[in-house]
Amino acid sequence: xxxxxxxxxxxxxxxAQGIDHLYYFLTAMDLFFTGIIFLTxxxxxxxxxxxxxxxxxxxxxxxxPLEVAWTAIPLVLVxxxxxxxxxLFIRNARPPTAATEVFVIGKQWMWQLQHPxxxxxxxxxxxxxxxxxxxxxxxEDVIHDFFIPAFRxxxxxxxxxxxxxxxxxxxxxxxxxxxxxxxGVSHALMRGEVIVMQPQDYERWLSGSKKAGTMADAGARLxxxxxxxxxxxxxxxxxxxxxxxxxxxxxxxxxxxxDDAYLRESILVPSAKIVAGYxxxxxxxxxxxxxxxxxxxxxxxxxxGAAERKAGQE
Amino acid sequence: MSTTAVAxxxxxxxxxxxxxxxxxxxxTDHKRIALLYLGSVTFFFLIGGAAAVLxxxxxxxxxxxxxxxxxxxxxxxxxxxxxxxxxxxxSIPAVMGNFLVPxxxxxxxxxxxxxxxxxxxxxxxxxxxxxxxxxxxxxxxxWTFYTPLSTTYANGNVMAAALGVFITGFSSILTGxxxxxxxxxxxxxxxxxxxxxxFLWAIYATSIIMILGTPVLAITLxxxxxxxxFHVGIFDPALGGDPILFQHLFWFYSHPAVYIMILPSMxxxxxxxxxxxxxxxxxxxxxxxxxxxxxxxxxxxxxxHMFVSGQSVYAGLVFSALSFAVAIPSxxxxxxxxxxxYKGSVSYQAPMLYALGFIGLFTMGGLTGLFxxxxxxxxxxxxxxxxxxxxxxxxxGGALMGYLGGLHxxxxxxxxxLYPDGWARFSALVIFIGFNLTFxxxxxxxxxxxxxxYAVYPEEFQVLNVMSSAGASILAVGYLIPLVYFIWSxxxxxxxxxxxxxxxxxxxxxPSPPPTENFEEVPVVEEEAYAYGEKEAHVV
Ligand code: HEM
Ligand SMILES: [Cu+2]
Ligand SMILES: [Cu+2]
Numbered sequence: 125x126x127x128x129x130x131x132x133x134x135x136x137x138x139x140a141q142g143i144d145h146l147y148y149f150l151t152a153m154d155l156f157f158t159g160i161i162f163l164t165x166x167x168x169x170x171x172x173x174x175x176x177x178x179x180x181x182x183x184x185x186x187x188x189p190l191e192v193a194w195t196a197i198p199l200v201l202v203x204x205x206x207x208x209x210x211x212l213f214i215r216n217a218r219p220p221t222a223a224t225e226v227f228v229i230g231k232q233w234m235w236q237l238q239h240p241x242x243x244x245x246x247x248x249x250x251x252x253x254x255x256x257x258x259x260x261x262x263x264e265d266v267i268h269d270f271f272i273p274a275f276r277x278x279x280x281x282x283x284x285x286x287x288x289x290x291x292x293x294x295x296x297x298x299x300x301x302x303x304x305x306x307x308g309v310s311h312a313l314m315r316g317e318v319i320v321m322q323p324q325d326y327e328r329w330l331s332g333s334k335k336a337g338t339m340a341d342a343g344a345r346l347x348x349x350x351x352x353x354x355x356x357x358x359x360x361x362x363x364x365x366x367x368x369x370x371x372x373x374x375x376x377x378x379x380x381x382x383d384d385a386y387l388r389e390s391i392l393v394p395s396a397k398i399v400a401g402y403x404x405x406x407x408x409x410x411x412x413x414x415x416x417x418x419x420x421x422x423x424x425x426x427x428x429g430a431a432e433r434k435a436g437q438e
Numbered sequence: 439m440s441t442t443a444v445a446x447x448x449x450x451x452x453x454x455x456x457x458x459x460x461x462x463x464x465x466t467d468h469k470r471i472a473l474l475y476l477g478s479v480t481f482f483f484l485i486g487g488a489a490a491v492l493x494x495x496x497x498x499x500x501x502x503x504x505x506x507x508x509x510x511x512x513x514x515x516x517x518x519x520x521x522x523x524x525x526x527x528x529s530i531p532a533v534m535g536n537f538l539v540p541x542x543x544x545x546x547x548x549x550x551x552x553x554x555x556x557x558x559x560x561x562x563x564x565x566x567x568x569x570x571x572x573x574x575x576x577x578x579x580x581w582t583f584y585t586p587l588s589t590t591y592a593n594g595n596v597m598a599a600a601l602g603v604f605i606t607g608f609s610s611i612l613t614g615x616x617x618x619x620x621x622x623x624x625x626x627x628x629x630x631x632x633x634x635x636x637f638l639w640a641i642y643a644t645s646i647i648m649i650l651g652t653p654v655l656a657i658t659l660x661x662x663x664x665x666x667x668f669h670v671g672i673f674d675p676a677l678g679g680d681p682i683l684f685q686h687l688f689w690f691y692s693h694p695a696v697y698i699m700i701l702p703s704m705x706x707x708x709x710x711x712x713x714x715x716x717x718x719x720x721x722x723x724x725x726x727x728x729x730x731x732x733x734x735x736x737x738x739x740x741x742x743h744m745f746v747s748g749q750s751v752y753a754g755l756v757f758s759a760l761s762f763a764v765a766i767p768s769x770x771x772x773x774x775x776x777x778x779x780y781k782g783s784v785s786y787q788a789p790m791l792y793a794l795g796f797i798g799l800f801t802m803g804g805l806t807g808l809f810x811x812x813x814x815x816x817x818x819x820x821x822x823x824x825x826x827x828x829x830x831x832x833x834x835g836g837a838l839m840g841y842l843g844g845l846h847x848x849x850x851x852x853x854x855x856l857y858p859d860g861w862a863r864f865s866a867l868v869i870f871i872g873f874n875l876t877f878x879x880x881x882x883x884x885x886x887x888x889x890x891x892y893a894v895y896p897e898e899f900q901v902l903n904v905m906s907s908a909g910a911s912i913l914a915v916g917y918l919i920p921l922v923y924f925i926w927s928x929x930x931x932x933x934x935x936x937x938x939x940x941x942x943x944x945x946x947x948x949p950s951p952p953p954t955e956n957f958e959e960v961p962v963v964e965e966e967a968y969a970y971g972e973k974e975a976h977v978v
Contacts, residue, residue, distance in 0.1 A: 131553025
């Protein structure tokens with residue numbers, strides 16, 4: 125705040141303050157160097173102004189010590205900034221293992237959010253205070269971007285793949301989120317509110333909201349409806365129990381971790397990676413399942429138990 | 439500096455050697471081609487500027503004061519495409535580079551004069567495609583043409599606009615080629631590499647980037663066209679493509695392109711600062727090699743545009759480190775320019791005010807780049823108004839200011855006329871102030887979280903937007919003043935004489951305007967660049 129005028133957004137997440145400190149440091153460094161350059165120029169320009177029309181100043185070639193100094197000093201500052209910012213970035217990039225997962229689908233021009241309990245929201249996201257939340261996001265058309273200024277987080281939402289973003293809110297209230305990546309005509313309207321609630325209010329809100337069953341239930345219905353069960357329930361295909369996060373052995377001898385991206389690929393492009401010991405008979409479901417349905421199937425697979433090592437985390 | 443006698447200013451020169459439209463449209467004289475470019479880039483600047491004015495007016499109100507969102511989107515797309523590809527990239531290289539490269543090396547023309555004329559025609563054809571795209575209903579992809587928006591979802595004249603940019607790219611490549619060959623092969627006797635004016639080092643580095651980078655842009659746009667027309671799956675995941683691949687390809691060119699825009703201005707500023715403080719440049723070789731260092735590193739930092747695209751943490755770290763590295767040669771330049779003033783004989787004619795304005799604004803723009811090179815803060819700042827402010831400080835505060843400074847410096851040489859210095863200094867001041875009022879509030883706006891490319895915005899951002907728009911009206915006036923007195927000076931300006939600034943350099947040793955063949959005799963160079971210590975630099 126500066127004369128009642130905000131200079132930074134609300135600090136409403138666990139990482140916001142750390143980012144702001146780095147930002148202040150950079151601002152101070154910026155002002156310092158701008159000050160030095162401006163003052164020196166003003167001083168020289170006045171002190172050495174042309175007094176006689178045809179004066180010829182003594183010539184100076186340069187100075188190696190000075191060149192070394194003004195290469196070395198910025199270099200040191202830049203290295204310090206790099207180390208500071210990178211360690212902060214690495215720390216902030218890793219979601220805590222216990223994060224609650226919320227699924228986000230961006231499409232021209234709205235945000236569809238779904239809680240694991242099945243509650244669906246549009247352009248609004250309710251979250252409990254003090255609990256880490258992990259968003260797993262994808263897009264149905266072009267690239268969008270999920271940006272919450274008050275939490276200092278942002279991530280592109282890309283069609284054909286999952287991206288993740290996490291935060292832990294520290295202050296109850298309502299905060300804007302924006303689509304940060306230009307996505308066509310109504311890009312500027314693709315925004316909404318994150319509503320941070322006390323945990324007990326959040327529970328009440330969850331149970332009060334109309335539910336279409338949990339996401340995993342919806343996934344279980346799809347599992348039967350799309351006849352996955354005819355293979356995966358009969359031994360013709362691998363079983364899903366404890367699949368999520370496990371090491372899967374492939375036909376070509378390599379192994380992969382069964383994370384979100386792998387499961388998505390297995391459903392849409394089954395021929396890409398064949399599980400060892402099985403025939404490549406699974407048909408593709410590309411074009412038949414919507415992004416939302418795929419997320420529901422993933423929720424179902426996850427509900428069948430996950431291996432020790434948590435997957436889906438960068 | 440050389441053996442040529444200075445001929446009288448009256449007499450036959452490149453402007454009056456021939457008359458008629460044909461003599462201009464078919465000319466192979468690099469100086470006339472420079473003027474053709476001057477006219478065309480000014481035209482495009484005015485169109486791009488008009489779009490900017492409309493956008494700033496529109497943003498006075500949170501709900502948008504003027505335009506439909508769709509129209510606003512077309513405005514910033516057109517503004518970006520025109521300002522980048524049709525104004526700033528050709529500005530200094532094609533106008534001043536064309537005029538000065540042969541004169542500064544002491545040659546009669548560029549190595550390939552007809553290729554040079556072809557470059558201008560190629561540029562114009564590209565420009566016509568783009569103008570057609572605008573007139574026929576506009577494009578709304580942004581200047582970045584991100585996929586799959588541009589290939590599958592955007593309506594509008596994406597193909598015409600992309601084709602326009604594609605074609606104009608070849609003009610850049612040909613111009614760059616011409617400069618590189620000329621600087622290598624046509625230097626006057628005695629003009630060794632380390633006697634070259636720094637403007638030529640900068641143009642040389644720029645040309646290398648143009649030749650190496652532009653083909654990548656051309657290929658990328660071709661792929662966009664393939665996917666858009668024939669649905670070949672390259673970028674759209676629905677067709678089996680990868681949308682992030684486009685960003686890699688696009689920024690592999692477009693980041694270096696930022697240096698195509700700024701390096702020439704840095705070269706201009708080196709000329710101005712030395713002339714108006716009558717000093718050799720401080721640390722010649724450091725300034726020269728920093729241009730080359732910037733050109734090289736600029737090819738390795740494209741990933742800093744993709745920190746939030748889902749790029750791996752390790753890629754992010756590498757690109758961040760390399761981006762920080764570019765700050766060093768840029769800082770070296772700023773320090774050396776400042777040190778050049780030390781114990782000099784500093785005068786404040788208009789070109790110098792523009793040059794000092796450049797140093798100040800470029801410093802602010804460059805330093806805010808550190809916020810964006812730094813991973814943790816870029817996550818928050820990416821695609822907000824902070825980025826808009828940062829690159830306008832570099833491209834408008836820096837590159838455009840340098841271009842105007844150069845224009846004021848060499849205008850007497852190009853036209854043989856002086857413009858009113860008082861007005862010119864006044865315009866430099868108005869531009870400096872207007873610029874800061876327009877773009878400084880946007881840094882704060884960005885940190886507060888206002889995303890870019892927003893036709894409507896939440897109310898709490900209004901105050902800063904109004905401030906920015908108010909500043910833009912001052913800025914617009916600042917740009918219009920030079921337009922008026924430059925045109926005035928062509929008819930009414932007093933004759934300039936060969937060397938009105940008492941500057942060093944071969945171009946000042948021949949009459950203004952120069953004769954068609956530039957020099958009556960091939961000059962012989964016997965001294966370093968910027969030998970302002972030698973008394974013989976005569977002041978007129
Ligand atoms: C050489 C001069 C200039 C260049 C090279 C330039 C370049 C650009 C570019 C590349 C963009 C991004 C377009 C996009 O997002 O697709 C942009 C946006 C913009 N520029 Fe400029 N610009 C110049 C001058 C100006 C001036 C003088 C103004 C002042 C009024 C201005 C105001 C704007 C505005 C309002 C936007 C839109 C921001 C948004 O909605 O994201 N520009 N400019
Ligand atoms: Cu968007
Ligand atoms: Cu870049």
